Ligand SMILES: CCC/C=C/C(=O)SCCNC(=O)CCNC(=O)[C@H](O)C(C)(C)COP(=O)([O-])OP(=O)([O-])OC[C@H]1O[C@@H](n2cnc3c(N)ncnc32)[C@H](O)[C@@H]1OP(=O)([O-])[O-]
């Protein structure tokens with residue numbers, strides 16, 4: 001027998017990743033796991049102070065092997081996205097992985113969503129994800145390949161009181177499939193991942209009611225997921241173990 005093992009102890013040593021929203025919740029768990037496996041990670045989001053503090057805190061963890069760097073970026077602003085990609089290529093020499101995790105929404109019945117609120121959610125989750133993919137392609141991946149993961153939500157049967165986000169994420173899933181086909185010959189893999197319902201303090205702060213506990217009973221596992229469980233799935237898809245996987249939607253847990 002000649003069986004080759006895929007998971008090496010330093011799986012991502014020498015790799016460079018960008019994780020948007022990498023300073024909080026699910027993004028922080030993804031960042032920490034990637035760095036634990038040897039990857040250098042750039043975390044990018046709007047709140048620079050909080051982002052830098054998160055990077056400092058994670059870098060102080062003796063178990064991580066990669067370095068974590070904070071770069072402020074609002075993914076709704078094309079110039080900032082372009083600057084993010086250019087800065088990473090300049091400082092680290094490449095972009096192996098892009099995890100489009102930054103995003104979110106607010107709860108509101110569809111009939112009451114203002115135009116500004118609708119646009120903010122579409123611009124963040126759909127256009128922001130598109131811009132990150134496009135500029136990662138232009139600055140590095142188009143000529144060198146890479147792996148992209150777009151974080152979406154479990155929107156397949158609708159996303160009640162979050163119609164703006166459900167529509168945006170569904171569009172991201174289709175964008176993922178299209179880019180997987182358009183960019184396959186460039187050596188780029190791109191997939192979308194929907195976290196199950198995952199509690200974190202920052203995520204919960206966005207909701208006036210406890211939507212997380214309310215959804216516990218509809219989870220097949222009877223419990224909420226953890227950010228670390230999403231990170232594990234993301235790392236699997238980024239890894240060579242998933243080298244044949246592109247244009248796919250995966251979820252940590254689904255009640256749809
Ligand atoms: C079951 C659980 C599943 C969990 C899923 C998760 O994703 S958990 C992860 C959860 N994590 C996240 O969601 C984190 C990221 N999320 C966010 O940053 C925001 O939700 C955002 C995407 C709306 C951007 O917001 P921003 O402040 O940068 O944007 P902006 O200043 O440009 O304002 C745009 C307009 O949007 C409107 N509007 C905004 N909030 C509310 C509201 N609460 N109420 C009503 N309306 C609201 C309002 O019209 C506002 O304009 P106004 O009236 O003020 O002139």
Ligand SMILES: NC(=O)C1=CN([C@@H]2O[C@H](COP(=O)(O)OP(=O)(O)OC[C@H]3O[C@@H](n4cnc5c(N)ncnc54)[C@H](OP(=O)(O)O)[C@@H]3O)[C@@H](O)[C@H]2O)C=CC1
Nearest residue numbers: 021024025026045046047074075102103104197198202203
């Ligand atoms: N928790 C859950 O149950 C689920 C979460 N998700 C999705 O997973 C992702 C992470 O969520 P989670 O960790 O739970 O929640 P958080 O609120 O902790 O994370 C959201 C992150 O996105 C960043 N972000 C928001 N808007 C922008 C922007 N315009 N530009 C750059 N970064 C931005 C925020 O940073 P900053 O404010 O500094 O910009 C923050 O770090 C989100 O896309 C979320 O919608 C999907 C399904 C379920």
